[in-house]
Amino acid sequence: MFKKMIDRKYSGLEDRLKIDCEKCSGLCCVALYCMKTDGFPANKEAGVPCQYLRTNFRCDIHAKLGSKNMRGCLAYDCFGAGQKVTQNCFPKVDWKSSPNLANGIFLVFQIVFQLHQMEWYLLEALSLTPDEHLKTDIESLISENERMTSLPSDEILHLNIEDYRSDVNRILKQLSEMITVSSDKKNRKDYFGHNFKHANLDRKDFSMALLIAANFEGCSLHGANFLGADMRDTNIKNTDLSSSVFLTQMQINSAKGNANTKLPYRISRPISWQEK
Numbered sequence: 707m708f709k710k711m712i713d714r715k716y717s718g719l720e721d722r723l724k725i726d727c728e729k730c731s732g733l734c735c736v737a738l739y740c741m742k743t744d745g746f747p748a749n750k751e752a753g754v755p756c757q758y759l760r761t762n763f764r765c766d767i768h769a770k771l772g773s774k775n776m777r778g779c780l781a782y783d784c785f786g787a788g789q790k791v792t793q794n795c796f797p798k799v800d801w802k803s804s805p806n807l808a809n810g811i812f813l814v815f816q817i818v819f820q821l822h823q824m825e826w827y828l829l830e831a832l833s834l835t836p837d838e839h840l841k842t843d844i845e846s847l848i849s850e851n852e853r854m855t856s857l858p859s860d861e862i863l864h865l866n867i868e869d870y871r872s873d874v875n876r877i878l879k880q881l882s883e884m885i886t887v888s889s890d891k892k893n894r895k896d897y898f899g900h901n902f903k904h905a906n907l908d909r910k911d912f913s914m915a916l917l918i919a920a921n922f923e924g925c926s927l928h929g930a931n932f933l934g935a936d937m938r939d940t941n942i943k944n945t946d947l948s949s950s951v952f953l954t955q956m957q958i959n960s961a962k963g964n965a966n967t968k969l970p971y972r973i974s975r976p977i978s979w980q981e982k
């Protein structure tokens with residue numbers, strides 16, 4: 707069940723969920739509220755450009771983010787929302803040259819981010835489900851997602867995505883219950899700093915778990931579910947996550963891996979790991 711490859715007809719959608727900062731006006735470096743304690747250069751309000759964002763929308767300290775310990779910057783991933791909003795939703799303007807539109811651009815970015823994040827999970831759900839009815843429901847939610855993100859920007863701004871989110875969450879919960887096992891009667895979710903080293907955790911449900919600084923080195927994680935888990939500083943060195951489920955690029959970027967860490971095919975190896 708955990709040999710996940712998406713149907714070829716959806717591979718274009720997968721590509722669109724990968725970030726392409728060259729095609730973006732640095733939206734995450736402006737639109738988002740940031741805290742120094744989360745690994746950003748300074749505390750800043752949403753809508754205020756980071757002090758290191760150049761006029762060409764590139765990061766002035768990009769090559770030094772690792773040495774300056776900018777963990778927040780290194781971990782962030784917008785699921786391709788940045789280039790989508792820059793290139794498709796506002797193709798002729800940007801937040802800097804059209805400050806009167808900036809708030810609208812930032813709001814659309816945040817809505818598209820949420821929709822792309824849900825689409826990321828839906829595409830994985832589609833590759834995992836053994837149930838034809840569920841598959842039909844997932845495909846219909848993916849189509850609806852594509853319809854919403856293709857709307858004109860003023861219509862995206864007025865979308866109410868909460869009903870859609872409830873439908874997505876219901877499907878993901880249903881699927882999670884089908885593919886994972888819970889041996890833990892208390893359904894424990896706090897594993898802060900827990901040492902699992904070399905444990906067999908196949909099909910274990912870690913959804914929404916606190917895994918900060920937990921040690922998964924050498925564990926067996928076939929089909930383990932990491933949906934929404936907090937993986938900051940989680941040790942995944944020498945660990946095979948290639949068949950674990952519902953991982954995101956942001957989780958992997960914030961974890962500690964190495965050259966021997968194996969990742970699901972949709973996830974890129976963080977550049978910062980090469981130094982370790």
Ligand code: SF4
Pocket residue numbers: 725726727728730731732733734735782783784785786787788789
């Ligand atoms: S919003 Fe996304 S695409 Fe744009 S700079 Fe940030 S991570 Fe890159």
Ligand code: SF4
Pocket residue numbers: 734735746747756757758759760764765766767768776779
């Ligand atoms: S330091 Fe660079 S990547 Fe981080 S918020 Fe500032 S401009 Fe963006």
